[in-house]
Amino acid sequence: MTGTLLALTTHGDPLYAHGVGWFVWVVVLIKVLVAFAVLLVSVMLMIWFERKVISDMQSRIGPNRAGPWGLLQTLADGTKLFFKEDLLPERSDRFVFKLAPYLSLVPALLIFTVVPVGGIVTIAGHPFELQVADPPIGILVVLAMSAVAVYGVMLAGWSSGSKYPLLGSVRASAQMISYEAALGIVVVTVVLVTGSLSTRAMVESQSAAFWDWNVIRLGIVPFLLFLTAITAELTRPPFDLTEAESELVGGFHTEYSSIRFALFFLAEFMNVITMSAVVVTLFFGGPDGPVPHLPTFDVWFPTVWFLGKVLVFLFIYVWFRAALPRLRYDQLMTLGWKYLIPFSLVWLLGVAGFLVDGWWGLGVIVVGAACAGLLVRAFAIGRGRADQHGSMTALGARLSRPTLVTGSPLAPPIPPAPPSPPARPVTTRPVSGTEGEG
Amino acid sequence: MDQYLPIFLLLVLGGLFAGLSFVGSSLLAPRRKPTGPKVAPYECGIIPDKEPPQRFPVRFYLVAMIFIIFDIEVIFLYPWAVVFRQLRVFGIVEVLVFAAVVFVAFLYLVSNGALQWGPGRRLQPGVSARTSESTVSRITAEPPAPDQAA
Numbered sequence: 001m002t003g004t005l006l007a008l009t010t011h012g013d014p015l016y017a018h019g020v021g022w023f024v025w026v027v028v029l030i031k032v033l034v035a036f037a038v039l040l041v042s043v044m045l046m047i048w049f050e051r052k053v054i055s056d057m058q059s060r061i062g063p064n065r066a067g068p069w070g071l072l073q074t075l076a077d078g079t080k081l082f083f084k085e086d087l088l089p090e091r092s093d094r095f096v097f098k099l100a101p102y103l104s105l106v107p108a109l110l111i112f113t114v115v116p117v118g119g120i121v122t123i124a125g126h127p128f129e130l131q132v133a134d135p136p137i138g139i140l141v142v143l144a145m146s147a148v149a150v151y152g153v154m155l156a157g158w159s160s161g162s163k164y165p166l167l168g169s170v171r172a173s174a175q176m177i178s179y180e181a182a183l184g185i186v187v188v189t190v191v192l193v194t195g196s197l198s199t200r201a202m203v204e205s206q207s208a209a210f211w212d213w214n215v216i217r218l219g220i221v222p223f224l225l226f227l228t229a230i231t232a233e234l235t236r237p238p239f240d241l242t243e244a245e246s247e248l249v250g251g252f253h254t255e256y257s258s259i260r261f262a263l264f265f266l267a268e269f270m271n272v273i274t275m276s277a278v279v280v281t282l283f284f285g286g287p288d289g290p291v292p293h294l295p296t297f298d299v300w301f302p303t304v305w306f307l308g309k310v311l312v313f314l315f316i317y318v319w320f321r322a323a324l325p326r327l328r329y330d331q332l333m334t335l336g337w338k339y340l341i342p343f344s345l346v347w348l349l350g351v352a353g354f355l356v357d358g359w360w361g362l363g364v365i366v367v368g369a370a371c372a373g374l375l376v377r378a379f380a381i382g383r384g385r386a387d388q389h390g391s392m393t394a395l396g397a398r399l400s401r402p403t404l405v406t407g408s409p410l411a412p413p414i415p416p417a418p419p420s421p422p423a424r425p426v427t428t429r430p431v432s433g434t435e436g437e438g
Numbered sequence: 439m440d441q442y443l444p445i446f447l448l449l450v451l452g453g454l455f456a457g458l459s460f461v462g463s464s465l466l467a468p469r470r471k472p473t474g475p476k477v478a479p480y481e482c483g484i485i486p487d488k489e490p491p492q493r494f495p496v497r498f499y500l501v502a503m504i505f506i507i508f509d510i511e512v513i514f515l516y517p518w519a520v521v522f523r524q525l526r527v528f529g530i531v532e533v534l535v536f537a538a539v540v541f542v543a544f545l546y547l548v549s550n551g552a553l554q555w556g557p558g559r560r561l562q563p564g565v566s567a568r569t570s571e572s573t574v575s576r577i578t579a580e581p582p583a584p585d586q587a588a
Contacts, residue, residue, distance in 0.1 A: 016440035024440075032447045036455075082459075082466045090477040102456050109452040113445050133444040140516070141445070162479035163486070174498050177505040184512035191519040254480055259463035263456055330555030333501070337553045341508060342544075348515075349530075349537060352522060356530050364534070371541060378549040386551035 012136060012198075014120070015128035027128055035132045039112055043269045044074040050269075050318045057322040078262055086258040091161030100159060101260045104152030104267040107145035108274065114138040114199050115277040116286050118303040130287075130303060131200065138199035139187055142278055143180075146233060149271070150176045153235075153242070156264070157252035168251035172235060172242035175332060179232040182340035186226045189348045190214055190282050192355065203286035215283040218351060223283045225344045227316075230275050232336065234268070236317055238324035241332060276313035277306075284309050342375055500552055511540050 015024055048063065048071055055062030063070030088094060118130030135141060150173050157169020193214065194202045206213050215223045232239040243251030253264045280286055287302030294301075327335070346368035354361030479486045514536065522529045547553065 012441050016443075020440055020443070028444050028447060032444050032451060036448065036451055082463050084463075084467060085470075085472060085476075086460075086463055086467050087472055087477055089479060090474075091479060098460075102453060105456050106449060106452040109448055110445055113448055132448065133441060135441045135445070160479070163481060170494060170498055174501045177509075178501060181505060181508035181512060184509070185515070188512065188515045188519045191516060192522055195520060195523050197516070197520060249480060249482060258467060259459045263459065333553065333555045337504075338548070345537060345541075349534065352530050352533065355522065356526050360527070360530055364530075367534075374545060375548065378545045381549040382551040382554055385549075386554035 013129045013131070013134045015126065023124070023126060027123075027126070031132050035112060036109070039109065039270055039273070040266075042273055043266055044078075045071070046269050046273055046314060047074040047265075049314065050321070053315065053318045054322050057319075081259055081262040084258040086260065087255075089161055089255045092255065093159040093161065096155050096159035097255075098260075100152050100156035101256075101263040101267075102152075103155065104149060105263050105270075107149045107152070108267040108270040111142050111145045111271070112274040112277065114141045115274065115281055116200050116203050117277075117306050118287050119299060121299055129200065134198065134200050137197045139191065139197050139202070139282075142199075143184060143187065146176075146183075146271075147180065149267070150180075152264075152267070153252050156256070160252075160255035162255050164248040164250070165252050165254045168242050168248045168254070171248075171329065172252060175235065175239065175241060175336075176233055178333060178336040179229045179340070182225060182336060182344050183229040183233060185341065185344040185348055186222045186229065187282065189218055189222045189344070189351055192348070192351055193217060199281050199286075203281060203288060206285040207288045210285065210288075213283065213285045213288075218283075219347070221347055222344070223279075225340055225347070226279065226283065228335075229340060230279065231317070231320065232332070234271050234275055234317075236272065237321040238326050239332060240326060241329055244326060272317055273310070273314065276310045276317070279313055280306065280309040338375075338379060342372070346371070497555065504547060504552065507540065507543060511536070 015027060051073070052062045052070065063073035066072040066076040088097065113132040114135065116129065116131040116134075120127050120129050122128075153176070154169050154173045157165040157167075157172070160166065190202060191197060194205045196202070196205075202214075206217075211217070235242045242248075243253075248254070253261055256264060287306040289302065289305030291298055291301045346364075349364050350361055350368060353364035515533070518525075518529060518533055525532070
């Protein structure tokens with residue numbers, strides 16, 4: 001046990017080794033400000049990148065007026081939004097409606113703090129990490145903040161007092177929590193081989209050579225599961241049911257205008273960038289890569305590697321959006337609950353087995369295969385029961401509810417229209433008043 | 439707690455940024471009072487005549503409850519994963535027992551159709567019964583007796 005505690009406490013930014021003095025404050029302030037500025041600028045570039053790549057894939061030109069190659073288009077859009085009317089819908093819950101953009105933006109900012117972006121730099125005899133913060137529970141910060149972000153979406157839709165935002169936000173929160181379970185299990189797999197929750201420790205454990213990257217060391221499956229789950233968690237296409245434009249007008253932010261709308265958009269793209277960085281950290285060795293030993297550039301090469309890897313994933317997200325059609329809601333739920341969660345759990349147990357012993361690993365895989373058989377049978381039974389009685393027969397839904405189709409394939413014959421009553425003056429009384437009118 | 443200092447600073451900075459954006463927007467945005475249709479719920483031009491729904495399909499609540507089962511499982515897995523190299527065989531046996539318990543619960547849920555999201559009943563392919571004869575004759579024929587219509 002002492003070894004574990006040691007492992008948890010020896011990690012951390014060496015900056016704080018001698019207490020918090022003025023130098024530490026300056027470095028921390030610079031780190032925070034640089035991270036903030038870099039995030040904002042990268043969101044600006046990411047939106048431009050997405051629009052440009054998608055328009056290339058669709059044989060369009062895309063934004064090309066504001067700045068060279070349209071680079072400043074996002075800035076122009078953002079500035080425009082400052083000058084727009086800031087509406088509060090009349091049926092909204094005003095406090096929650098104003099709170100929701102904060103709940104979206106702040107978690108999106110905070111996730112990035114735990115991502116290692118480079119090695120250790122020494123300035124004036126003080127070594128510190130190129131990482132905004134390195135708490136011993138790094139990866140839990142990521143999970144906690146992505147859970148808080150659900151509140152932003154949920155409350156935004158609920159407080160709007162309007163139909164489509166409410167539908168969008170209920171869908172969104174069900175989707176996000178569904179994929180959060182699979183996400184958490186895959187992250188446990190990475191924690192298992194690292195033996196620590198610190199993101200820096202995860203990067204260090206992958207730094208020996210590129211075949212030590214978790215994507216190879218764990219088998220490629222956890223990475224694929226993670227990429228799927230994170231895409232759904234971000235509500236990016238093909239999992240963007242929360243703002244399915246053809247069904248819900250715009251999802252949870254339909255009623256938002258002006259700068260509040262801009263903050264939701266900012267948070268969304270910031271999440272795309274930080275989650276790409278998290279994928280790189282967990283599975284692709286973070287800033288790890290060959291260093292060409294050039295004087296004064298050695299310190300920065302890890303950062304260049306890191307940015308390159310993140311860029312690949314940003315392109316993959318844009319590619320998803322251009323190439324894949326949106327899932328149906330039941331397909332989304334089926335994928336999340338029936339495939340991702342059991343599969344990630346079995347893979348986690350298999351990795352744990354192989355860490356103990358080859359025989360344990362094989363045994364776990366055999367047991368897992370047997371369980372998969374049981375699960376397939378259970379799916380079939382569940383589908384049959386749902387078809388027969390409607391969903392959830394044994395779970396409190398026995399109350400009769402209208403089903404879509406009655407027993408007969410033929411529609412019931414249309415009853416003859418009653419003789420039309422003599423025309424009456426139209427009243428605006430509510431329909432619920434059924435008591436006699438005359 | 440020193441390691442968390444930048445996180446708190448960024449939290450404050452993010453809040454300040456959002457707050458100042460609102461101030462800037464309120465200074466720059468037009469100040470006229472919005473008209474009634476502008477602040478009404480947006481439904482693509484249709485004037486809303488019903489309140490937004492207060493009730494939801496119970497499946498959404500069910501998903502939230504099932505999520506709690508799995509989330510608690512995941513939470514218990516984290517400390518286990520950190521100390522796994524010390525626990526070794528004991529660790530794997532423990533987690534297999536734990537996973538088996540959750541798996542049985544999951545089997546029960548799934549076999550009851552709890553995660554079945556399709557329509558309650560699938561539409562029967564019953565088009566073949568609707569020939570032109572049946573539909574055309576129904577329009578021209580006498581209306582059926584009221585007890586058959588139900």
